[in-house]
Amino acid sequence: xxxxxxxxxxxxxxxxxxxxxxxxxxxxxxLSVVLAMVLVGSGTAWAWWTDARSVASAATAIDIRPGTPTxxxxxxxxxxIADSPATIAWAPPALxxxxxxxxxxxxxxxxxxxxxxxxxxxxxxxxLLYPANVGSSTADRLRLQTLTVTATVTFPGGAxxxxxxxxxxxxxxxxxxxxxxNMGCPA
Amino acid sequence: MPPRLRPALVACVAVVLxxxxxxxxxxxxxRSATVAAGAxxxxxxxxxxxxxxxxxxxxxxxxxxxxxxxxxxxxASTNGRWVYAVGAPTAAPSGTVTAASTALAGQLVVTVxxxxxxxxxxxxxxxxxxxxxxxxxxxxxxxxxxxxxRLLPTAPSTVQGGSVAVTVPITLENRSTN
Numbered sequence: 001x002x003x004x005x006x007x008x009x010x011x012x013x014x015x016x017x018x019x020x021x022x023x024x025x026x027x028x029x030x031l032s033v034v035l036a037m038v039l040v041g042s043g044t045a046w047a048w049w050t051d052a053r054s055v056a057s058a059a060t061a062i063d064i065r066p067g068t069p070t071x072x073x074x075x076x077x078x079x080x081i082a083d084s085p086a087t088i089a090w091a092p093p094a095l096x097x098x099x100x101x102x103x104x105x106x107x108x109x110x111x112x113x114x115x116x117x118x119x120x121x122x123x124x125x126x127x128l129l130y131p132a133n134v135g136s137s138t139a140d141r142l143r144l145q146t147l148t149v150t151a152t153v154t155f156p157g158g159a160x161x162x163x164x165x166x167x168x169x170x171x172x173x174x175x176x177x178x179x180x181x182n183m184g185c186p187a
Numbered sequence: 188m189p190p191r192l193r194p195a196l197v198a199c200v201a202v203v204l205x206x207x208x209x210x211x212x213x214x215x216x217x218r219s220a221t222v223a224a225g226a227x228x229x230x231x232x233x234x235x236x237x238x239x240x241x242x243x244x245x246x247x248x249x250x251x252x253x254x255x256x257x258x259x260x261x262x263a264s265t266n267g268r269w270v271y272a273v274g275a276p277t278a279a280p281s282g283t284v285t286a287a288s289t290a291l292a293g294q295l296v297v298t299v300x301x302x303x304x305x306x307x308x309x310x311x312x313x314x315x316x317x318x319x320x321x322x323x324x325x326x327x328x329x330x331x332x333x334x335x336x337r338l339l340p341t342a343p344s345t346v347q348g349g350s351v352a353v354t355v356p357i358t359l360e361n362r363s364t365n
Binding site for chain 2: 015016018019023048049050051052053054055056057058059060061062063064095096099155156157158159160161162163164
């Protein structure tokens with residue numbers, strides 16, 4: 001066979017080889033796509049059931065409001081030689097260990113004049129209220145007073161809270177037989 | 188036709204004949220029958236999430252921590268292993284929303300721990316990773332987590348009178364992997 005015939009034979013074989021390689025590449029590509037679809041599709045085909053639950057509990061902050069105060073006048077036999085006070089007392093709030101409380105008593109007259117008083121010491125849950133504490137004139141001292149108590153609490157961590165006002169109690173001075181003023185506790 | 192295309196054409200024709208011819212070369216006998224349908228019912232999956240030790244959160248003062256223990260259990264009436272995930276706890280005003288309850292909700296910190304017990308007001312373990320599935324649990328397993336609720340030491344006086352619901356969400360899933 002001449003070299004020309006050999007070269008012609010070789011050139012005829014080249015397209016066939018190239019076609020075969022292309023067919024193989026195409027088959028590999030198709031197989032890759034199919035494999036990817038199977039893997040991805042199988043991954044997303046999983047599903048499971050869920051059950052969502054919860055627990056709850058109610059939380060509130062501590063109540064540091066003092067108890068509603070009481071008013072107790074001095075016994076009558078000691079009220080004819082000088083002006084006499086009434087004892088204003090209240091139940092302290094329940095506080096955690098290490099917390100301290102001081103108190104402020106607020107008196108509002110029936111003419112809306114407001115005065116505040118601090119027990120001595122300030123942590124004492126009571127004070128004596130004299131007629132002179134609620135006015136500079138006899139007329140003012142005879143006015144009806146509405147009294148409430150607030151607590152200022154310092155907690156162990158340093159936080160300082162002031163309570164809302166307590167319930168109220170009334171006090172009013174009255175003249176004694178000898179024109180002294182005795183603080184009383186009207187109903 | 189260029190000589191180099193002839194083998195490709197032959198191959199294509201052969202494939203086509205194979206596909207077409209293979210479908211027309213078959214003939215088949217057939218017979219049909221009907222099977223009576225039986226009842227098909229769905230399964231069920233449920234669990235329980237409860238307080239095994241309920242925390243007492245009434246009357247908290249600034250800086251105070253109160254603790255409880257939450258219990259997660261799978262109802263042992265169906266098959267399958269399961270996992271669960273603890274969601275982010277919440278503190279939200281309960282009932283009528285007031286300024287005090289809104290203020291209180293913002294001053295509470297709720298932490299779920301990996302440990303199931305506590306000493307005093309300290310939970311065992313470390314803070315749990317939220318939203319991540321637990322290890323696979325066996326059917327009938329009971330799991331517990333300590334929960335700590337703390338009122339920040341800097342909580343202002345305005346939280347007085349507020350009422351808040353503290354909630355710990357937990358989701359169970361009936362899958363055998365995590």
